[in-house]
Each structure stands twice: as structure tokens, then as C-alpha cells.
Amino acid sequence: xxxxxxxxxxxxxxxxxxxxxxxxxxxxxxxxxxxxxxxxxxxxxxxxxxxxxxxxxxxxxxxxxxxxxxxxxxxxxxxxxxxxxxxxxxxxxxxxxxxxxxxxxxxxxxxxxxxxxxxxxxxxxxxxxxxxxxxxxxxx
Numbered sequence: 001x002x003x004x005x006x007x008x009x010x011x012x013x014x015x016x017x018x019x020x021x022x023x024x025x026x027x028x029x030x031x032x033x034x035x036x037x038x039x040x041x042x043x044x045x046x047x048x049x050x051x052x053x054x055x056x057x058x059x060x061x062x063x064x065x066x067x068x069x070x071x072x073x074x075x076x077x078x079x080x081x082x083x084x085x086x087x088x089x090x091x092x093x094x095x096x097x098x099x100x101x102x103x104x105x106x107x108x109x110x111x112x113x114x115x116x117x118x119x120x121x122x123x124x125x126x127x128x129x130x131x132x133x134x135x136x137x138x139x140x
Contacts, residue, residue: 002137003075006111009103009136015073016100017064021056023093029060056091061128064099065117069134073101074113077137083117085130096122101132111135 030036038045039055046054062085069078091097098120105114115132 002077004073004136005139006106006108006113006136009074009106009113011103011106013073013103014100015068016098017067017072018096018098019064020096021060021091021093025060026054026056026093029057033057033059051090051092054093056093056095058085058087058091058128061091061097061099061119064097064119065101065132068099068101069115069132073103073115074134074136079135080132081112081135082133083130085117085128087128089121089125089127091121091127095127097127104131 026040030041035057037057039049039051040046040057041054043054046052062083065083066080069080070076100118100120102116103113104116107113113134113136115134116129117132118129119127121127
């Protein structure tokens with residue numbers, strides 16, 4: 001199974017993935033990465049922060065972009081090469097996050113694709129944005 005090759009990609013193509021972030025997602029992410037910042041895992045601590053509650057790891061939300069790239073656009077066989085991120089708003093446990101990617105440039109000579117990347121919550125608030133550079137799968 002392969003995703004779209006460079007010849008099958010065009011500026012303006014989009015794809016999205018939506019997930020509601022659970023408390024167990026936050027704890028599993030903390031366990032996998034070793035990031036046990038109390039702002040994410042300790043409600044008593046988090047009540048005294050600017051957010052007044054625990055917030056989801058920013059990189060957990062950003063990881064949803066990888067799901068779109070690897071499963072949909074371009075899809076299986078994609079190599080994620082570069083990502084820049086701007087964290088715009090906190091994500092709370094229970095928020096539903098939609099990661100969307102949009103092809104903004106196809107670089108035929110280098111076989112690379114630049115994509116706009118955005119994550120929004122259930123209220124359509126942008127929680128992060130940025131750009132990715134990928135190498136799409138080769139011919140099937």
C-alpha cells in the first residue's frame with residue numbers, strides 16, 4: 001500500500017484527522033516521552049498555572065499531523081523531513097483536535113512537498129500551525 005506520489009499531488013489538496021484527547025492519551029504520551037511536566041499530569045499543580053487546569057502536551061497535538069501525512073496525504077510511504085510549529089492556544093483534556101494539512105508547494109526537481117499544517121479545536125480555535133516538508137512515496 002502506497003500513498004500519492006509526487007505526480008499525484010497538487011497545490012490545494014487537503015486532508016484531516018480528528019481525535020478527542022483523553023486523560024489516558026496524556027498519561028501514555030508522558031510515559032512514552034518521559035515528559036511528566038506537572039502542567040500536564042498534576043491537577044493540583046496545574047490549578048496554580050495561568051491555564052487553571054492541566055494542558056495537553058503541545059507535541060501530542062502536533063503528532064496528529066503525522067497521522068494525516070502517513071495515512072492520508074500523501075499517505076503510506078511518506079517520509080516526514082521537517083516541521084515548524086507555532087503553538088497558539090492550549091489544548092485541554094477532552095478537547096477534540098482536528099489536524100489538517102494542505103499542499104502549498106510541489107517541488108518536482110527535488111521530489112519534495114511543502115504543506116501548511118494546522119490543528120484546531122472543537123470551537124474552531126487554531127491551537128497550532130506551521131509548515132511541513134515531506135518526501136512523498138515513490139512510484140507504486
